[in-house]
Amino acid sequence: xxxxxxxxxxxxxxxxxxxxxxxxxxxxxxxxxxxxxxxxxxxxxxxxxxxxxxxxxxxxxxxxxxxxxxxxxxxxxxxxxxxxxxxxxxxxxxxxxxxxxxxxxxxxxxxxxxxxxxxxxxxxxxxxxxxxxxxxxxxxxxxxxxxxxxxxxxxxxxxxxxxxxxxxxxxxxxxxxxxxxxxxxxxxxxxxxxxxxxxxxxxxxxxxxxxxxxxxxxxxxxxxxxxxxxxxxxxxxxxxxxxxxxxxxxxxxxxxxxxxxxxxxxxxxxxxxxxxxxxxxxxxxxxxxxxxxxxxxxxxxxxxxxxxxxxxxxxxxxxxxxxxxxxxxxxxxxxxxxxxxxxxxxxxxxxxxxxxxxxxxxxxxxxxxxxxxxxxxxxxxxxxxxxxxxxxxxxxxxxxxxxxxxxxxxxxxxxxxxxxxxxxxxxxxxxxxxxxxxxxxxxxxxxxxxxxxxxxxxxxxxxxxxxxxxxxxxxxxxxxxxxxxxxxxxxxxxxxxxxxxxxxxxxxxxxxxxxxxxxxxxxxxxxxxxxxxxxxxxxxxxxxxxxxxxxxxxxxxxxxxxxxxxxxxxxxxxxxxxxxxxxxxxxxxxxxxxxxxxxxxxxxxxxxxxxxxxxxxxxxxxxxxxxxxxxxxxxxxxxxxxxxxxxxxxxxxxxxxxxxxxxxxxxxxxxxxxxxxxxxxxxxxxxxxxxxxxxxxxxxxxxxxxxxxxxxxxxxxxxxxxxxxxxxxxxxxxxxxxxxxxxxxxxxxxxxxxxxxxxxxxxxxxxxxxxxxxxxxxxxxxxxxxxxxxxxxxxxxxxxxxxxxxxxxxxxxxxxxxxxxxxxxxxxxxxxxxxxxxxxxxxxxxxxxxxxxxxxxxxxxxxxxxxxxxxxxxx
Amino acid sequence: xxxxxxxxxxxxxxxxxxxxxxxxxxxxxxxxxxxxxxxxxxxxxxxxxxxxxxxxxxxxxxxxxxxxxxxxxxxxxxxxxxxxxxxxxxxxxxxxxxxxxxxxxxxxxxx
Numbered sequence: 006x007x008x009x010x011x012x013x014x015x016x017x018x019x020x021x022x023x024x025x026x027x028x029x030x031x032x033x034x035x036x037x038x039x040x041x042x043x044x045x046x047x048x049x050x051x052x053x054x055x056x057x058x059x060x061x062x063x064x065x066x067x068x069x070x071x072x073x074x075x076x077x078x079x080x081x082x083x084x085x086x087x088x089x090x091x092x093x094x095x096x097x098x099x100x101x102x103x104x105x106x107x108x109x110x111x112x113x114x115x116x117x118x119x120x121x122x123x124x125x126x127x128x129x130x131x132x133x134x135x136x137x138x139x140x141x142x143x144x145x146x147x148x149x150x151x152x153x154x155x156x157x158x159x160x161x162x163x164x165x166x167x168x169x170x171x172x173x174x175x176x177x178x179x180x181x182x183x184x185x186x187x188x189x190x191x192x193x194x195x196x197x198x199x200x201x202x203x204x205x206x207x208x209x210x211x212x213x214x215x216x217x218x219x220x221x222x223x224x225x226x227x228x229x230x231x232x233x234x235x236x237x238x239x240x241x242x243x244x245x246x247x248x249x250x251x252x253x254x255x256x257x258x259x260x261x262x263x264x265x266x267x268x269x270x271x272x273x274x275x276x277x278x279x280x281x282x283x284x285x286x287x288x289x290x291x292x293x294x295x296x297x298x299x300x301x302x303x304x305x306x307x308x309x310x311x312x313x314x315x316x317x318x319x320x321x322x323x324x325x326x327x328x329x330x331x332x333x334x335x336x337x338x339x340x341x342x343x344x345x346x347x348x349x350x351x352x353x354x355x356x357x358x359x360x361x362x363x364x365x366x367x368x369x370x371x372x373x374x375x376x377x378x379x380x381x382x383x384x385x386x387x388x389x390x391x392x393x394x395x396x397x398x399x400x401x402x403x404x405x406x407x408x409x410x411x412x413x414x415x416x417x418x419x420x421x422x423x424x425x426x427x428x429x430x431x432x433x434x435x436x437x438x439x440x441x442x443x444x445x446x447x448x449x450x451x452x453x454x455x456x457x458x459x460x461x462x463x464x465x466x467x468x469x470x471x472x473x474x475x476x477x478x479x480x481x482x483x484x485x486x487x488x489x490x491x492x493x494x495x496x497x498x499x500x501x502x503x504x505x506x507x508x509x510x511x512x513x514x515x516x517x518x519x520x521x522x523x524x525x526x527x528x529x530x531x532x533x534x535x536x537x538x539x540x541x542x543x544x545x546x547x548x549x550x551x552x553x554x555x556x557x558x559x560x561x562x563x564x565x566x567x568x569x570x571x572x573x574x575x576x577x578x579x580x581x582x583x584x585x586x587x588x589x590x591x592x593x594x595x596x597x598x599x600x601x602x603x604x605x606x607x608x609x610x611x612x613x614x615x616x617x618x619x620x621x622x623x624x625x626x627x628x629x630x631x632x633x634x635x636x637x638x639x640x641x642x643x644x645x646x647x648x649x650x651x652x653x654x655x656x657x658x659x660x661x662x663x664x665x666x667x668x669x670x671x672x673x674x675x676x677x678x679x680x681x682x683x684x685x686x687x688x689x690x691x692x693x694x695x696x697x698x699x700x701x702x703x704x705x706x707x708x709x710x711x712x713x714x715x716x717x718x719x720x721x722x723x724x725x726x727x728x729x730x731x732x733x734x735x736x737x738x739x740x741x742x743x744x745x746x747x748x749x750x751x752x753x754x755x756x757x758x759x760x761x762x763x764x765x766x767x768x769x770x771x772x773x774x775x776x777x778x779x780x781x782x783x784x785x786x787x788x789x790x791x792x793x794x795x796x797x798x799x800x801x802x803x804x805x806x807x808x809x810x811x812x813x814x815x816x817x818x819x820x821x822x823x824x825x826x827x828x829x830x831x832x833x834x835x836x837x838x839x840x841x842x843x844x845x846x847x848x849x850x851x852x853x854x855x856x857x858x859x860x861x862x863x864x865x866x867x868x869x870x871x872x873x874x875x876x877x878x879x880x
Numbered sequence: 881x882x883x884x885x886x887x888x889x890x891x892x893x894x895x896x897x898x899x900x901x902x903x904x905x906x907x908x909x910x911x912x913x914x915x916x917x918x919x920x921x922x923x924x925x926x927x928x929x930x931x932x933x934x935x936x937x938x939x940x941x942x943x944x945x946x947x948x949x950x951x952x953x954x955x956x957x958x959x960x961x962x963x964x965x966x967x968x969x970x971x972x973x974x975x976x977x978x979x980x981x982x983x984x985x986x987x988x989x990x991x
Contacts, residue, residue, distance in 0.1 A: 069927055
């Protein structure tokens with residue numbers, strides 16, 4: 006190898022060496038190494054030289070060469086420069102307060118909304134994760150398939166738990182539970198109505214980690230008539246007294262002994278309960294066909310605890326075998342999927358028959374929210390980038406001066422990255438303030454639980470700060486690269502111009518922001534529309550002006566007649582009747598046998614028990630036959646009405662007169678009612694029967710004449726109630742509210758989407774405002790010259806705003822198909838859904854265009870109306 | 881200040897003194913390799929030089945460069961008075977010990 010050949014040591018090696026070696030030594034050592042490399046290359050060849058070069062890079066690592074705190078001679082000047090960067094950053098912020106505000110506040114809004122979404126998602130994901138055995142706890146569910154019909158149920162028959170207990174190896178514990186209906190609890194003279202509770206056995210407290218602050222978890226739920234309550238209930242019932250061993254009068258029937266008080270639950274859970282009663286307190290309600298040995302009554306929750314490391318598929322098969330062996334209808338294919346406790350809350354959205362007081366989340370909502378959070382952050386980040394770049398043109402002189410003073414590209418890049426990260430961190434502080442201000446309001450409005458104490462926030466801070474720094478860094482890359490490339494002389498002469506190409510990065514970013522904004526507005530319109538559609542869908546019954554009163558069975562049987570007469574005496578009240586259920590999702594359920602069918606061949610029907618006036622009061626439409634009538638004395642005992650779905654389900658060609666055994670009685674179908682939605686509109690209408698009360702219904706329906714003053718009517722009702730029934734709470738609600746409650750999740754989603762969509766629009770408009778003012782200011786002179794040459798104001802207005810309006814148009818064209826695709830998919834999840842129409846797309850377009858014009862007009866008008874002399878004078 | 885120096889340090893210091901104004905990392909390394917036929921790592925010599933500098937036995941300053949070095953400057957080392965003292969002391973110590981070695985054991989003249 007000859008000397009002079011262009012052979013050089015590997016650049017990466019040099020970089021590696023520089024990365025660890027102190028600056029004051031690096032040069033001389035590298036020089037030595039390079040000299041040696043050359044000599045060696047000549048003597049022994051390049052490969053050998055390279056090899057030795059790289060070896061020596063590593064051999065040089067020692068305390069003399071490594072960078073450290075104890076500087077050998079001089080202090081590094083990077084701290085000094087850093088201080089300078091800080092100073093300049095704050096001077097610049099002060100110099101341009103409007104843009105600093107837009108920049109910081111915009112990002113802060115974005116960050117705050119992400120924090121809110123983060124906590125919501127965290128809350129949902131954390132559901133039931135606190136149970137220490139959560140990975141081994143499973144819920145037994147059921148899927149019943151026959152022909153085209155498929156019924157999913159989260160609840161199982163009461164006989165299942167005793168049958169699998171001890172018979173399947175690998176199952177350690179089995180617990181079953183049932184929700185408690187709304188009951189009246191009395192202590193002394195005080196009565197309370199509580200509906201959030203369960204019947205559960207003592208194994209329950211072993212499987213789940215609901216700890217007791219008082220009482221023994223082993224025995225608390227062992228004996229009949231025991232009740233364990235939470236602290237709030239204890240205080241409500243007993244004040245400050247020790248509740249242990251005290252008695253609570255249950256439904257005026259029997260006394261329950263308080264055997265335990267819960268600690269506050271360590272996290273949220275899919276059970277919603279204030280109290281648990283021992284399972285053997287449960288009495289099958291009067292008139293139910295089934296008892297606790299039934300295999301057809303899917304009204305109980307069954308949870309199992311598996312031994313570690315068992316095959317769940319085998320257990321599932323074993324349970325299924327037992328189920329099939331006992332379940333009567335062989336024509337139905339039954340499977341019993343096991344749902345792990347950890348997946349239960351978010352993964353069971355498709356299941357029906359949840360029963361009361363079971364909360365099920367929706368991963369789709371979480372997904373939508375995460376996407377929204379990312380989009381909002383993206384918009385805020387783009388603003389940040391665009392504005393920094395735009396401002397930078399004003400800072401060309403500073404950059405030029407820095408370069409003249411010896412700053413290299415890398416240093417300038419470093420400066421702008423530092424600046425960007427500092428701004429992002431400032432935004433984060435503002436975001437914390439915004440979060441603190443808004444969290445109360447938002448958690449109330451949207452029913453989103455948010456941490457309200459600083460200590461709850463603390464563990465999440467490192468993550469937020471890391472994300473903030475990352476955003477600052479990413480947003481700073483483009484401005485820093487762009488700015489550091491200025492030529493010093495041109496920069497000092499202020500000849501630097503932003504790129505003039507038609508598709509500059511700035512424009513692409515702005516267009517993307519608009520695409521996101523339009524999409525979010527469009528999507529929120531569609532979501533709100535769909536929710537409205539569901540809540541206001543013609544449900545097949547009249548729900549306006551209907552009041553619903555909850556009455557205990559005792560009071561109902563004792564006072565029904567008197568109450569009804571009293572209420573009807575008021576002229577505003579047209580109808581009063583009673584019913585077992587009132588369209589809020591629940592219904593009774595039981596098997597029905599057509600006349601002559603074998604024991605195995607039953608059909609599962611939901612049912613309502615209603616009084617005579619029910620159809621008239623709620624406006625149910627008869628398709629065939631008639632509703633119950635006092636003229637037919639047999640109706641009470643044997644009358645039965647089916648809905649359309651039930652007729653189709655049982656395959657009846659001549660439904661009227663059909664004899665059916667149902668609820669332990671031989672009944673005759675006297676009428677067919679049009680289908681009405683008694684459950685959420687997510688699901689189609691299930692087969693249902695209506696019968697006259699065989700038990701005692703606990704609900705009174707009161708129809709008020711439309712146009713009457715509701716509050717006065719309610720006052721009169723309460724007065725009547727208090728004179729007739731002295732010792733029970735007056736519990737009245739609007740049926741409308743009940744129905745809306747079924748759509749809580751959706752209403753929450755539509756609220757969130759609307760809020761964040763508006764936020765995205767605000768951010769995009771803020772960014773636009775900043776951008777417009779810069780681009781217009783850059784063209785001040787051009788406008789001045791045009792004016793001197795006689796351009797009209799209207800021409801100038803068009804000239805200045807054309808580009809931005811085109812941008813909005815293009816953004817819309819791109820956004821529409823995106824919105825169309827994503828929302829159609831979302832709508833698939835609803836049985837009753839709206840069709841997409843032009844309004845969903847045109848309206849957002851008009852809104853955005855309008856906002857753009859308003860934003861533009863301020864700056865553009867100012868520029869177009871400016872006196873050209875002022876603009877051109879300083880040339 | 882520690883006045884004692886190790887064997888390798890002594891050699892490095894000697895070479896620095898020998899090359900007078902022209903000593904730098906690589907030149908010292910090459911001198912040791914060529915004259916003493918010892919393989920020695922560039923990094924060991926550098927480390928040794930820095931340690932000597934810490935002890936105040938040598939002083940360094942930035943010097944000239946060459947094309948082979950890719951324009952990087954040399955760090956020249958010169959011996960300080962303390963360094964000279966240390967070398968002299970080391971030599972005297974040795975001489976004293978040598979004198980005590982009987983001619984019958986090692987005869988320098990015949991070796």
